[in-house]
């Protein structure tokens with residue numbers, strides 16, 4: 285893949301930023317579409333519920349779709365299949381025996397657990413297996429954010445206690461000792477650091493589901509921003525090596541010294557859902573520029589209809605269009621028109637993130653992935669945007685991604701987006717990428 289420039293290792297540096305912990309900062313100016321990091325997983329585990337009656341259709345190592353003819357089922361546990369002998373070689377005797385015993389002994393207590401819990405059991409088996417197979421990699425896992433000691437909800441503590449007792453009773457002994465506290469810490473690290481390898485977009489899917497989860501230690505240093513400047517890609521069905529690598533690309537240019545952030549979830553979530561998720565799952569209160577602005581919107585809810593009326597110009601046809609747009613945006617969870625518009629004219633609570641959505645968000649329902657330009661091949665940024673993850677079958681190869689050609693000018697921007705000119709000017713330095 286052409287990444288349009290310098291080696292990723294020279295592009296970022298780790299910095300401690302107060303209240304945010306370790307952060308990744310641009311070590312030089314970065315360009316839209318540039319690949320800034322490519323990393324293989326430290327561990328991967330299936331998102332398929334453990335006790336599902338159907339068999340996972342994926343290789344249990346590389347998570348490519350298994351061809352019906354050529355696959356290698358483990359004869360010992362009969363629970364996992366692989367696409368090739370080399371993938372099969374990753375199936376350790378400890379993991380095989382643990383899977384077999386866990387499946388055999390599946391107490392009703394375990395089978396009654398929600399599928400999330402069963403997927404957590406898969407993570408723990410992979411993590412314990414890593415502790416035995418590669419102690420240095422296990423240390424890397426332990427160095428990641430997430431302790432499981434304080435601030436975790438009682439339901440997390442209950443889950444950790446349950447899974448620890450279950451696995452320690454069932455699994456063969458390990459060469460390392462795993463305490464209940466360590467199990468809780470591992471689960472906390474998984475919650476904060478795991479990335480989902482997504483299923484390709486399908487028209488029938490209500491929501492894109494996760495095929496497998498991976499831990500990528502360097503990628504884990506990216507902090508969150510609700511208007512990210514970088515996003516992640518994976519090409520799990522690609523036939524080439526490194527199909528489970530995660531690839532981070534810049535959404536737009538940033539200068540040296542600027543923190544590079546991802547969004548930990550689709551950017552169309554509304555303010556309260558984002559805040560709830562960040563607090564519950566990641567343990568922090570987000571005060572990014574977007575949240576600062578949106579935090580005041582709830583206070584003006586009562587005025588919003590009035591504002592909308594002010595903004596409409598009375599033309600009936602346009603009114604109909606606005607209604608359609610409003611419905612569309614409401615469907616997209618949180619991007620409703622009132623929110624996009626802010627609470628009024630010439631008010632500093634307006635913010636240009638509506639432009640961000642228009643330009644950098646996939647508008648397909650059940651996707652809403654973030655877009656980044658293809659890696660630059662010349663001095664100019666590519667005007668072809670690729671969807672985060674795969675939106676459809678065409679996205680399975682890097683260079684034939686699902687595309688949206690950018691070229692929004694002021695006149696292309698939908699009328700329902702209103703941003704105060706004075707505020708815009710004050711933000712132009714930081715957000716000029718939206719208007720270039």
Ligand SMILES: C[S@@+](CC[C@H](N)C(=O)[O-])C[C@H]1O[C@@H](n2cnc3c(N)ncnc32)[C@H](O)[C@@H]1O
Pocket residue numbers: 303304305306307428429476477504505506507508509565566567568569570571
């Ligand atoms: C995947 S880690 C990111 C790297 C982390 N800062 C570290 O030191 O390892 C996620 C954690 O980073 C912190 N974090 C991420 N984004 C943040 C933000 N915008 N503000 C404050 N803390 C943030 C939270 O503690 C979160 O649970």
